[in-house]
Amino acid sequence: xxxxxxxxxxxxxxxxxxxxxxxxxxxxxxxxxxxxxxxxxxxxxxxxxxxxxxxxxxxxxxxxxxxxxxxxxxxxxxxxxxxxxxxxxxxxxxxxxxxxxxxxxxxxxxxxxxxxxxxxxxxxxxxxxxxxxxxxxxxxxxxxxxxxxxxxxxxxxxxxxxxxxxxxxxxxxxxxxxxxxxxxxxxxxxxxxxxxxxxxxxxxxxxxxxxxxxxxxxxxxxxxxxxxxxxxxxxxx
Amino acid sequence: xxxxxxxxxxxxxxxxxxxxxxxxxxxxxxxxxxxxxxxxxxxxxxxxxxxxxxxxxxxxxxxxxxxxxxxxxxxxxxxxxxxxxxxxxxxxxxxxxxxxxxxxxxxxxxxxxxxxxxxxxxxxxxxxxxxxxxxxxxxxxxxxxxxxxxxxxxxxxxxxxxxxxxxxxxxxxxxxxxxxxxxxxxxxxxxxxxxxxxxxxxxxxxxxxxxxxxxxxxxxxxxxxxxxxxxxxxxxxxxxxxxxxxxxxxxxxxxxxxxxxxxxxxxxxxxxxxxxxxxxxxxxxxxxxxxxxxxxxxxxxxxxxxxxxxxxxxxxxxxxxxxxxxxxxxxxxxxxxxxxxxxxxxxxxxxxxxxxxxxxxxxxxxxxxxxxxxxxxxxxxxxxxxxxxxxxxxxxxxxxxxxxxxxxxxxxxxxxxxxxxxxxxxxxxxxxxxxxxxxxxxxxxxxxxxxxxxxxxxxxx
Numbered sequence: 204x205x206x207x208x209x210x211x212x213x214x215x216x217x218x219x220x221x222x223x224x225x226x227x228x229x230x231x232x233x234x235x236x237x238x239x240x241x242x243x244x245x246x247x248x249x250x251x252x253x254x255x256x257x258x259x260x261x262x263x264x265x266x267x268x269x270x271x272x273x274x275x276x277x278x279x280x281x282x283x284x285x286x287x288x289x290x291x292x293x294x295x296x297x298x299x300x301x302x303x304x305x306x307x308x309x310x311x312x313x314x315x316x317x318x319x320x321x322x323x324x325x326x327x328x329x330x331x332x333x334x335x336x337x338x339x340x341x342x343x344x345x346x347x348x349x350x351x352x353x354x355x356x357x358x359x360x361x362x363x364x365x366x367x368x369x370x371x372x373x374x375x376x377x378x379x380x381x382x383x384x385x386x387x388x389x390x391x392x393x394x395x396x397x398x399x400x401x402x403x404x405x406x407x408x409x410x411x412x413x414x415x416x417x418x419x420x421x422x423x424x425x426x427x428x429x430x431x432x433x434x435x436x437x438x439x440x
Numbered sequence: 441x442x443x444x445x446x447x448x449x450x451x452x453x454x455x456x457x458x459x460x461x462x463x464x465x466x467x468x469x470x471x472x473x474x475x476x477x478x479x480x481x482x483x484x485x486x487x488x489x490x491x492x493x494x495x496x497x498x499x500x501x502x503x504x505x506x507x508x509x510x511x512x513x514x515x516x517x518x519x520x521x522x523x524x525x526x527x528x529x530x531x532x533x534x535x536x537x538x539x540x541x542x543x544x545x546x547x548x549x550x551x552x553x554x555x556x557x558x559x560x561x562x563x564x565x566x567x568x569x570x571x572x573x574x575x576x577x578x579x580x581x582x583x584x585x586x587x588x589x590x591x592x593x594x595x596x597x598x599x600x601x602x603x604x605x606x607x608x609x610x611x612x613x614x615x616x617x618x619x620x621x622x623x624x625x626x627x628x629x630x631x632x633x634x635x636x637x638x639x640x641x642x643x644x645x646x647x648x649x650x651x652x653x654x655x656x657x658x659x660x661x662x663x664x665x666x667x668x669x670x671x672x673x674x675x676x677x678x679x680x681x682x683x684x685x686x687x688x689x690x691x692x693x694x695x696x697x698x699x700x701x702x703x704x705x706x707x708x709x710x711x712x713x714x715x716x717x718x719x720x721x722x723x724x725x726x727x728x729x730x731x732x733x734x735x736x737x738x739x740x741x742x743x744x745x746x747x748x749x750x751x752x753x754x755x756x757x758x759x760x761x762x763x764x765x766x767x768x769x770x771x772x773x774x775x776x777x778x779x780x781x782x783x784x785x786x787x788x789x790x791x792x793x794x795x796x797x798x799x800x801x802x803x804x805x806x807x808x809x810x811x812x813x814x815x816x817x818x819x820x821x822x823x824x825x826x827x828x829x830x831x832x833x834x835x836x837x838x839x840x841x842x843x844x845x846x847x848x849x850x851x852x853x854x855x856x857x858x859x860x861x862x863x864x865x866x867x868x869x870x871x872x873x874x875x876x877x878x879x880x881x882x883x884x885x886x887x888x889x890x891x892x893x894x895x896x897x898x899x900x901x
Contacts, residue, residue: 326699333664338699354711
């Protein structure tokens with residue numbers, strides 16, 4: 204599937220939010236590295252996917268009706284065996300039935316559990332005046348409490364992306380602290396440029412949150428991607 | 441391409457009237473007093489207005505008409521424009537209000553009608569609901585505020601684009617009072633046609649515009665990219681100081697993501713200004729501070745600022761403010777120290793800020809400045825000459841005017857009352873900016889440095 208057909212399918216089905224595996228696929232199509240993942244309709248299939256990816260894994264519910272997966276008990280972390288994966292899928296199904304009855308269950312996203320690193324967030328939104336705008340910030344409290352983020356109007360060049368990394372107040376965290384080595388800035392800047400391109404190419408994408416992205420001394424990996432689409436979003440260019 | 445708004449050879453004023461206090465009279469008077477081209481008052485109720493032959497409609501005017509200025513009730517505007525279209529007029533400044541800004545359906549429909557007629561005849565429109573254009577060089581002046589209420593600034597090289605007519609007039613009156621020169625001012629009200637993007641494009645080519653000030657409420661939907669591209673282009677050539685007021689209307693899309701929620705209106709504008717290398721003024725004070733430094737001072741080659749003062753305290757305040765704004769107040773180099781020690785009394789401080797102390801006279805300042813200004817490691821000089829000290833008699837200020845030949849930014853701090861204002865007036869009339877506030881001076885100087893870097897890098901980062 205190419206980017207256009209993923210977005211078209213969602214719009215045709217009246218969904219404004221891409222399903223997790225669709226969002227992940229979209230990022231991959233633009234060369235944005237995501238944690239290894241697979242989609243499975245059933246617990247048994249989830250186990251097969253997990254076996255292929257390698258443990259530990261995370262299992263997340265995939266549903267067009269659920270916007271906050273953790274709130275409904277739709278996420279189970281740190282699964283170390285196929286058995287645990289199957290059990291996790293059962294538990295998620297039960298949780299969702301209890302806490303959000305009527306929510307459709309499309310299946311499960313099985314994802315490689317990523318080792319800890321520096322959490323960053325890259326986002327995009329489509330402004331009615333200026334078109335696509337790309338955001339960068341550190342994850343967690345830096346974005347939620349301190350709103351320590353920086354923006355650029357697309358197209359964002361690689362040079363500008365590197366500038367963005369240096370602009371946030373907490374930018375020194377990226378340089379490494381205590382025992383942490385510096386993070387791979389080129390990898391993050393590359394993601395910013397790719398997301399800028401994705402927004403320019405696909406006018407029906409209203410916003411994207413890549414949150415968190417885990418950055419390491421070599422490479423960076425998207426763990427969660429949220430993509431909102433709408434036909435109403437088109438502005439000139 | 442907008443030349444006919446600023447430099448028409450003939451103008452028709454529709455709604456001209458001899459009645460005192462009316463918009464149509466003030467505008468006609470403005471043209472009569474300052475404009476060199478043909479002026480045609482249009483009003484079917486008069487044969488003659490203020491000594492000029494009046495016409496019943498634009499079509500009846502015998503000669504060619506480049507520009508019409510319309511100050512008639514809103515409902516008559518489409519008809520006037522139709523007339524002007526048939527006559528082959530190129531531009532219309534529509535002063536009249538009563539369109540979309542009223543929030544009524546009738547107003548909106550009238551505005552659409554105006555747009556339609558203008559498009560049909562290819563007439564370019566400034567307005568409606570605006571005060572239009574004041575061009576100090578050509579004498580076009582549609583600002584309907586009488587001279588006794590709003591003074592016009594002297595001829596100069598700063599141009600003002602303002603979405604708000606009222607703010608523009610107040611600013612111009614203020615500029616006139618402070619002696620700041622103006623080239624052009626444009627207020628475009630509802631901007632159904634000509635907008636800030638086109639005006640920036642026009643002013644970048646205008647030989648009498650050196651600095652542009654833009655008061656912006658919001659860029660039209662979908663026009664953002666053009667705004668950025670144009671602003672970037674202009675910044676490479678001349679400085680643009682921008683002040684953002686108000687909020688734009690956003691599309692009805694809910695902020696469904698974190699990013700959308702954080703990307704507030706003002707945040708985006710600040711981003712855009714940064715990306716297009718515009719210099720943002722964040723307060724009213726800053727608008728004219730930035731404009732006055734950018735319009736009078738040469739570019740800074742580096743960030744090294746030297747302070748020469750007769751007041752130690754103000755020297756320290758300035759040092760803090762300048763360094764906090766990203767510039768440098770370097771230590772005096774050894775060779776300069778030596779030179780200064782040899783020419784100054786022993787109680788003077790040769791470390792930067794160079795403190796000549798309260799017993800200084802004009803000559804002592806001039807001696808030090810003669811050492812500083814020619815040096816390659818001095819990028820700008822700030823002179824603190826508090827006139828309360830007995831030795832200062834004004835000779836220093838005359839010297840500063842001649843010292844402009846060194847081609848380096850020179851700013852002056854004067855704090856005080858009557859005498860201060862006299863000196864300030866003299867200096868500013870001669871293109872040397874004077875500040876009372878060290879912090880405001882530092883902000884403006886830092887904007888000059890930012891702009892100097894933009895120019896050195898050809899407008900790209």
